[in-house]
Amino acid sequence: MASLITCPHCGQRPKEEFAIKGAALARPAPDAPQGEWYDYVFLRTNPRGRYEEYWHHVSGCRRWLVVTRDTASHAVEDCRDAAERAPT
Amino acid sequence: MPDLIHRPALTKEPLVGERIRLAPMPEGTLLEVRGPQAELPALEAAADAAGLVIRTNGPDQWFAISGQPMLRLDLPDIFSVTDQSHGRVRIAMEGAAVDDVLAKGMAVDLFDFKIGAATTALIGHITTHIARLDRDRFELTVLRSFAESLWHDLETMSAEFLDR
Numbered sequence: 220m221a222s223l224i225t226c227p228h229c230g231q232r233p234k235e236e237f238a239i240k241g242a243a244l245a246r247p248a249p250d251a252p253q254g255e256w257y258d259y260v261f262l263r264t265n266p267r268g269r270y271e272e273y274w275h276h277v278s279g280c281r282r283w284l285v286v287t288r289d290t291a292s293h294a295v296e297d298c299r300d301a302a303e304r305a306p307t
Numbered sequence: 308m309p310d311l312i313h314r315p316a317l318t319k320e321p322l323v324g325e326r327i328r329l330a331p332m333p334e335g336t337l338l339e340v341r342g343p344q345a346e347l348p349a350l351e352a353a354a355d356a357a358g359l360v361i362r363t364n365g366p367d368q369w370f371a372i373s374g375q376p377m378l379r380l381d382l383p384d385i386f387s388v389t390d391q392s393h394g395r396v397r398i399a400m401e402g403a404a405v406d407d408v409l410a411k412g413m414a415v416d417l418f419d420f421k422i423g424a425a426t427t428a429l430i431g432h433i434t435t436h437i438a439r440l441d442r443d444r445f446e447l448t449v450l451r452s453f454a455e456s457l458w459h460d461l462e463t464m465s466a467e468f469l470d471r
Contacts, residue, residue: 228366229426233414236429278434279427280365300366
């Protein structure tokens with residue numbers, strides 16, 4: 220697990236200050252079929268490599284962030300405020 | 308109705324050393340303010356008029372603080388204010404060794420932490436708001452129920468600099 224996260228508001232902070240929600244997925248439309256919602260809630264790819272996750276800076280600025288990290292090398296590629304990023 | 312008695316959350320004598328001093332600060336007024344960053348000048352003007360000082364606390368978030376109790380802050384409707392006067396406790400920490408003491412328990416790089424800067428970070432396992440008021444003076448703001456625990460951590464962190 221990446222141990223230092225560069226928060227766009229607070230700078231470099233240890234991972235202990237954050238809570239991790241999980242994969243940052245595109246939210247289906249409210250009237251999307253049940254199967255699509257089932258996948259969104261329960262289905263995860265668990266890739267080896269690049270992964271986008273929602274992290275909450277609980278013990279810092281209390282903003283939701285999107286952290287792009289590598290699950291194999293632990294390298295953090297990007298970290299930005301969730302408000303600035305539309306889910307892909 | 309009997310008079311309500313104010314009992315401070317942190318009843319500690321100051322800890323004193325040649326290069327460090329820790330003391331609880333008076334529990335006055337502490338308001339948590341949220342609103343758009345662009346309206347900060349309006350907030351600062353209102354706080355100034357009310358006798359409160361503003362400490363930044365992340366994007367669109369501030370604390371308005373004073374040692375005086377029951378101060379009122381009148382703001383435009385675009386802001387929201389939560390009274391935290393009885394919810395948080397402040398601790399003053401000063402002395403030449405203050406950076407060294409804080410660095411033991413906190414991951415913020417104090418070399419780049421300028422006078423007037425403020426942020427929230429973990430000290431040990433306790434979320435604490437820290438503000439540098441001067442080169443060698445910090446104000447730590449912590450949730451009331453964590454105040455004694457934080458004090459204990461700070462005491463341990465300062466131990467090598469204390470006169471005893």
